[in-house]
Amino acid sequence: MTNLQASGVSAGLEHTDLLAIFEKMLLARSLDERQWILNRQGKAPFVISCQGHEAAQVGSAFALTPGKDWVLPYYRDLGVVLTLGYTPTEVMLGLFARAGDPNSGGRQMPAHYGYRKLKIVSGSSPTGTQVPHAAGIGLAIKIHNELAGRIVDDAVAWVSFGEGTSSQGEVHEAMNLAGAHALPVIFVCENNGYAISVPQRQQMGVEDVADRAAGYGFPGVVVDGTDPVACFEATQAAVERARRGDGPTLLEFKCLRLTPHSSDDNDRTYRPSDELKAIKQHDPIDRFAAYLKAEDILTDAHERELRERIKHQVNEATAAAEAAPLPDPSTLLEHVFTSQARD
Numbered sequence: 392m393t394n395l396q397a398s399g400v401s402a403g404l405e406h407t408d409l410l411a412i413f414e415k416m417l418l419a420r421s422l423d424e425r426q427w428i429l430n431r432q433g434k435a436p437f438v439i440s441c442q443g444h445e446a447a448q449v450g451s452a453f454a455l456t457p458g459k460d461w462v463l464p465y466y467r468d469l470g471v472v473l474t475l476g477y478t479p480t481e482v483m484l485g486l487f488a489r490a491g492d493p494n495s496g497g498r499q500m501p502a503h504y505g506y507r508k509l510k511i512v513s514g515s516s517p518t519g520t521q522v523p524h525a526a527g528i529g530l531a532i533k534i535h536n537e538l539a540g541r542i543v544d545d546a547v548a549w550v551s552f553g554e555g556t557s558s559q560g561e562v563h564e565a566m567n568l569a570g571a572h573a574l575p576v577i578f579v580c581e582n583n584g585y586a587i588s589v590p591q592r593q594q595m596g597v598e599d600v601a602d603r604a605a606g607y608g609f610p611g612v613v614v615d616g617t618d619p620v621a622c623f624e625a626t627q628a629a630v631e632r633a634r635r636g637d638g639p640t641l642l643e644f645k646c647l648r649l650t651p652h653s654s655d656d657n658d659r660t661y662r663p664s665d666e667l668k669a670i671k672q673h674d675p676i677d678r679f680a681a682y683l684k685a686e687d688i689l690t691d692a693h694e695r696e697l698r699e700r701i702k703h704q705v706n707e708a709t710a711a712a713e714a715a716p717l718p719d720p721s722t723l724l725e726h727v728f729t730s731q732a733r734d
């Protein structure tokens with residue numbers, strides 16, 4: 392349980408960093424679990440879970456600079472957006488489609504993240520559309536630097552997607568463009584083995600999505616997606632490479648999907664129950680807790696106190712968002728048509 396590959400100390404992380412990562416992972420899990428309850432109570436329309444991806448999401452986002460780097464997450468990335476600066480209340484405002492929802496003022500489906508102040512670019516429901524957008528942002532950064540004759544902007548574009556989505560055409564076009572022009576893009580594949588009900592072996596002929604990077608001339612790295620420190624280290628190396636102007640990296644985090652695809656899915660129709668039982672033994676939260684305890688960084692009492700604090704935060708966020716106003720009907724067409732007069 393405790394044999395996490397990377398050591399926090401060798402990754403340059405302080406004990407306070409490791410505890411901060413653990414706390415964000417717990418917060419993501421706890422908010423996610425509450426969303427399922429709210430869905431089953433008929434209060435939340437749709438939930439799409441981060442459960443089993445928390446280590447990859449929090450570890451990877453921890454290597455980014457919020458407000459500087461461009462981030463194009465996909466729907467599972469609750470752990471990413473919490474690490475970059477969303478508050479639990481902002482997450483719940485999105486779930487309840489309230490006016491104060493930072494993603495869209497209550498227009499989008501839940502989990503369609505986007506936040507201008509954090510440079511989190513809003514995505515669409517068709518899977519994979521964010522990937523060419525990230526390559527475009529990388530190209531803009533490169534052109535900006537070329538025009539200046541030196542690196543004046545060393546931001547990176549970080550973009551994530553599932554392994555099923557990695558088989559779509561536009562993902563390959565984006566990786567090709569980024570490879571050809573050495574763009575500062577971090578491609579992050581969160582591989583949980585399923586695209587809704589379709590297992591990986593039925594939709595690609597390779598075991599590792601990371602292998603595909605070789606076809607575009609940049610490194611592809613397979614990482615244990617249940618180890619947040621390994622995910623941090625791999626992302627940090629990719630970020631440093633991109634900031635230097637050396638081009639993109641494809642990171643493949645081997646994650647677990649601990650829930651059905653979404654609140655509208657019944658995975659018992661296609662997923663053997665012993666498979667789920669087996670992967671639950673590798674729950675990233677339990678693994679990281681065991682690691683932190685073995686390294687004397689976390690005690691049982693501290694963990695209990697953290698869980699209590701988070702439960703309180705989730706309760707408060709839920710109550711605040713539920714009580715928050717819906718968008719005013721008079722604002723219906725805002726963000727649909729331009730509100731600025733044109734000549």
Ligand SMILES: Cc1ncc(C[n+]2csc(CCOP(=O)(O)OP(=O)(O)O)c2C)c(N)n1
Nearest residue numbers: 516517518552553554555556583585586587
């Ligand atoms: C272009 C497109 N095709 C199909 C869908 C329906 N759909 C939504 S999520 C999904 C599965 C994606 O699987 P994967 O990329 O592995 O990500 P995961 O949900 O497993 O994290 C599908 C097929 C969609 N939203 N967009």
Ligand SMILES: [Mg+2]
Nearest residue numbers: 553554585586
């Ligand atoms: Mg998948």
